[in-house]
Amino acid sequence: xxxxYIFQIVGYQNSGKTxxxxxxxxxxNQAGLTxxxxxxxxxxxxxxxxxxxxxxxxxxxxxxxxxxGAGTIQLTASLPAGCDLLSKNIDILATFNPDIILIEGYxxxxxxxxxxxxxxxxxxxxxxxxxxxxxxxxxxxKGPSKSKISGVPAFDVNLDGFSDWFFRKSx
Numbered sequence: 001x002x003x004x005y006i007f008q009i010v011g012y013q014n015s016g017k018t019x020x021x022x023x024x025x026x027x028x029n030q031a032g033l034t035x036x037x038x039x040x041x042x043x044x045x046x047x048x049x050x051x052x053x054x055x056x057x058x059x060x061x062x063x064x065x066x067x068x069g070a071g072t073i074q075l076t077a078s079l080p081a082g083c084d085l086l087s088k089n090i091d092i093l094a095t096f097n098p099d100i101i102l103i104e105g106y107x108x109x110x111x112x113x114x115x116x117x118x119x120x121x122x123x124x125x126x127x128x129x130x131x132x133x134x135x136x137x138x139x140x141x142k143g144p145s146k147s148k149i150s151g152v153p154a155f156d157v158n159l160d161g162f163s164d165w166f167f168r169k170s171x
Contacts, residue, residue, distance in 0.1 A: 004036070005100045005170040006090065009136075010107035010129065011116030016157055017104050020116060020136060027163040028100060033170075036098040038089045040105025100170055112169075116157070117141045133169065136162065 009017050009024075018039070025035045055076060057065035064077035079088050086106050093101050103111060107129055114134040115125050118141065126132065126149065135154045155162040 004094060004098045006103065006111050007100065007133075007166070007170070008103040008106065008109065008111045008113035009116065010105060010113050011118065011125065011136075012122055015116040015118040015122065016136075016138070017116055020157070020159065021102050021104050023159055024163060024166065025102065027159075028167070031163075031167055033099040033167075034097070035100045035102060036093040036096055038086070038093060038101065038103045038106075040086075040103075114155075114162075118157075134162065134165065 009021050011017050021037055021039075025037065028035050055065075057067075058076040058078075064075065066073055066075045075092070079085055086103070086109060090101060103109070107113070107115075107125070110130045112131050112133045113129065114136050115122075115129060115132055116136045116138075117123060117125070118138045120141070122141075126135070132152055134152055135149050136157055136159070137154055138157045153165060155165070
């Protein structure tokens with residue numbers, strides 16, 4: 001495996017991406033792999049920041065603020081305009097030497113990805129996106145999705161079989 005192995009879980013808002021990544025992360029940890037996650041804040045604007053010391057330092061003008069306690073860090077940073085933000089975030093997480101970096105969102109990037117299909121209108125993603133390796137379907141979409149999927153495995157949103165498939169793929 002090229003370390004870290006980078007894989008995206010993409011889909012529209014409220015399709016279940018965070019839940020899928022949480023389950024997959026737990027299962028990969030049980031298999032002895034370390035996982036880091038990058039989540040794209042797709043709701044517009046900056047994400048809400050918790051009222052912590054790093055937030056106070058960041059809002060006072062620091063370009064980056066990191067607070068550590070008991071081995072846990074919280075990092076808040078502002079990256080320069082025009083830079084490839086996803087690449088910078090991957091570089092930051094790579095310093096922790098994970099086996100796998102999962103990316104939630106950034107659907108237009110070309111990393112290997114699984115597309116989450118919850119509604120019929122989501123099927124357009126199968127035609128628009130690059131490097132689709134798998135499709136994760138909600139139960140009501142398994143039939144309609146089958147006719148649109150060509151050459152990639154489809155899994156149920158409960159991840160039956162997906163973790164095993166992913167584990168083999170990431171090796």
